[in-house]
Amino acid sequence: MNRAPSTPEAARRLRVAFAGTPEFAARALGAILEAGYPVPLVLTQPDRPAGRGMKLQASPVKQLALRSQLSVLQPQGLRLEGRYGDQAALAHEALRDAEAEVLVVAAYGLILPPSVLTLPRLGCVNIHASLLPRWRGAAPIQRAIEAGDAQTGITLMQMDAGLDTGDMLMAQAMAIGPADTAVTLHDKLADLGAALVVKGLDALERGELQPRPQPEAGVTYAAKIAKDEARLQWTQPAQRLERQVRAFTPWPGTQFSLPDGTVVKVGAAEALQEHPQSGSPGQVLRSGPEGLDVCCGEGVLRITKLQKPGGTMQPVAQWRQSAPDLTGKMLT
Structure with missing residues (x-):
């Protein structure tokens, strides 16, 4: 993955910190880098055992960040008062030092406390894999297929302290095919999210994004999948x-x-x-x-x-x- 060009125009671009873990998030990070946005810091989940040998494996986001020579942090928590308060404090300090103007979040897997949400000047923007307010929560892709929804999509959302309750910044719908599985729909939405977040950052940079509250009607929750x-x-x-x-x-x-x-x-x-x-x-x-x-x-x-x-x-x-x-x- 090519890094952002070091031109005067690129230097004026928004500084974008990124928080994400799986392939869905890695595609978004890749698109942000390709668009020329400087990414001074990447947050991702700690390495996890995987495969038959259960060896520690870096997340797709970490792998891309290292290939792109980006700074990476892997705190186990972000709450200053929590069990991992020391790690959280280091992450807070790194975010401040990165001077990122916005934090883009995609399938990160950790809750962002208010102390993080308010650190970037322009706040935190989440790439959510549904058309909010339908399917807030952990498993929007699976629940949309299970429910027989005809369409889904990507919503860019200004994050707040609630569960996917923040103001909507941008959204794009996409049909769910009759043969789509969680795998195929994930890949389509990952590509859509990567494209939309770049459009959103471009609009944010121009001051053209207009946040709008989520409607009160139509709220559903995508509960985590259980075995x-x-x-x-x-x-x-x-x-x-x-x-x-x-x-x-x-x-x-x-x-x-x-x-x-x-x-x-x-x-x-x-x-x-x-x-x-x-x-x-x-x-x-x-x-x-x-x-x-x-x-x-x-x-x-x-x-x-x-x-x-x-x-x-x-x-x-x-x-x-x-x-x-x-x-x-x-x-x-």
Whole structure:
């Protein structure tokens, strides 16, 4: 990633501190750098164990920041009075020394206390992956798919002390495709957020951003995804289960149990519009190369990819070669 050019014009650009952790945030940081904004400081989460060897791994934001020769801090907390008060104090001092005029935040993972929100002259701007006030909170991408929303988008928000309650600065909508999973929608929104934050910073630099309060109507909360949401409940409508599979791919995934108790993970599924057969919820109506057709509370869900414990995700046509015929059997 190229660093901002050292020209007189670049020197006049807003100084932008950045706080973020995953790939969603790294794309935004990359776009800010490409646009020529100086980034004097990057905050990101501490390195975490990852992979089979559980070795410490730097976040995507840290990796990009180091490649770009940016200053990086990884405090475990930002509250001066909290458990990590010493680390927070160092982060506060670094933000003051960086003389950043605005702090851009994207999927950082730490709560910013008022003492941080007021440090930059122009405050803190959050890149949020929904059209606020819908889906405030931790998992807006997954919850939008799960709920069957036709569209989502990116909102640039002036951060305050509430949970995604700040004034809106800029927003752009995007359709959710019928085959979108949390992975594909994440990538689309990451690209949209990267483009929009540059437009927002350009407008902020020109003094053209007009904050507007979020409407009181239409507020919903995107609760954090829990592992126990992975189980498919066959009494639910097939369309809802299809959305659940798409929303929870890749994590925590969705699963069910075979008649022998083996827990199987679902990789892909589709709700069938019409199916001539009917049965009890959880009953396999047909097991063919196209998939497992399972009766639901309403309609039929065709499971097209499966994974047994210790195995790899594979199409049902391949899985059936070493599996018994499940036609007529009950899944739980």
